[in-house]
Every structure is written in C-alpha cells, then in structure tokens.
Amino acid sequence: MKKVLLVLMLIFLTGFNAVFADAGWENPKSIRTYIEPNDKKMMMKQAFAKWTQLTNGKIVFKYVTSPDDAQIKVKFVKDASKDMKNLEQAIGVTHATFAVLPSRKVVLNTATIEIADHAPGSTGKLMLKDRIFRVMVHEIGHAIGFLGTHAHSSDRQSIMFPAAVSRNQDVTQNDLNFLAKLYGW
Numbered sequence: 001m002k003k004v005l006l007v008l009m010l011i012f013l014t015g016f017n018a019v020f021a022d023a024g025w026e027n028p029k030s031i032r033t034y035i036e037p038n039d040k041k042m043m044m045k046q047a048f049a050k051w052t053q054l055t056n057g058k059i060v061f062k063y064v065t066s067p068d069d070a071q072i073k074v075k076f077v078k079d080a081s082k083d084m085k086n087l088e089q090a091i092g093v094t095h096a097t098f099a100v101l102p103s104r105k106v107v108l109n110t111a112t113i114e115i116a117d118h119a120p121g122s123t124g125k126l127m128l129k130d131r132i133f134r135v136m137v138h139e140i141g142h143a144i145g146f147l148g149t150h151a152h153s154s155d156r157q158s159i160m161f162p163a164a165v166s167r168n169q170d171v172t173q174n175d176l177n178f179l180a181k182l183y184g185w
C-alpha cells in the first residue's frame with residue numbers, strides 16, 4: 001500500500017517540479033551515481049569531486065556499476081538536443097524527479113544529466129574542454145538541489161549563472177550558502 005502511494009506521488013510530482021523547488025537528497029553523503037562509459041568520464045568524475053571537496057565531504061557521490069541502481073545518471077549525447085537552450089543548455093541538461101518521505105518532506109528521487117559533445121547549430125564544432133567541465137559542474141549543481149526558483153544565480157561570477165559569460169565562473173560562497181541552507185548544515 002505504501003509503495004503504491006509513493007509511486008502515485010512520484011507521477012504527480014514529476015509534472016510539478018517548479019512547485020517543489022527546494023529539495024535535496026535524503027542521504028547526501030552517499031548519492032548513488034552512474035556515469036556512462038565515455039572519454040569524458042574522468043572529467044565528469046572530477047566535476048563531481050569538486051562539489052564533494054567544496055562542501056567538505058557533506059555531499060559524496062558513490063559510484064555504482066549499473067544505471068538501474070543509480071540516483072544520479074550521466075549520459076553523453078553526440079549533439080546538444082534542441083531543448084537545451086542558451087548556455088548550459090547548449091551543452092547540458094538535467095532532469096530531476098522528486099519523492100515524498102513519510103514525514104512529508106520532499107526530496108530528490110532521481111536526476112539525469114545529459115552532456116553533449118557538440119554545440120547546437122555549430123556544424124559539429126567540438127566544445128573546448130574547460131567549457132565542458134564548467135557545464136558539468138553547473139549540471140551537477142542542478143542535480144544536487146539548484147532547482148526551480150533557485151536553479152540559477154544572478155551573479156555572473158557564479159557557475160550557476162544561466163549563461164557562459166566568463167572563464168572564471170566558479171562555485172561561489174553564495175552557492176555554498178544555498179546548499180548549507182537546503183541541507184541544514
């Protein structure tokens with residue numbers, strides 16, 4: 001009975017992501033993560049490690065060998081899809097689903113990150129590595145709780161700014177403060 005209810009709630013919530021904007025992982029110190037085999041897999045792992053390092057080990061990704069066991073899945077696509085708009089969005093996109101705990105707290109249930117090799121409309125032009133890395137860090141930001149009304153920063157120095165405006169964009173103290181508030185650190 002409980003299981004049926006949870007499944008129903010998931011279907012309901014998935015269509016209303018924006019309503020439940022502030023949701024983190026229930027166990028942020030052990031988020032089961034799967035990265036598809038790809039020549040950028042190591043770079044992706046470095047991007048995950050960056051968030052672990054910056055949160056002083058409060059967010060940890062535990063790699064699993066099967067996508068079926070994963071909470072966060074990373075897929076690589078050859079070309080950016082048409083629904084990837086603007087920056088990130090030219091190179092990456094993240095979809096999240098939510099679940100409701102018995103305590104009625106809303107938490108992240110799954111997150112799927114797609115990273116593209118090529119920018120849209122650029123006739124197959126390969127992306128620069130450091131730009132792809134920044135998009136990876138940005139997309140992981142979404143996958144750990146930068147969602148809904150808090151999806152993007154208005155600070156142009158932040159990695160969570162919705163466009164690539166500078167090579168110096170990085171995770172800012174404000175970004176970390178948001179996570180601290182979200183997870184109650």
Ligand SMILES: [Zn+2]
Binds near residue numbers: 088142151
């Ligand atoms: Zn974004």
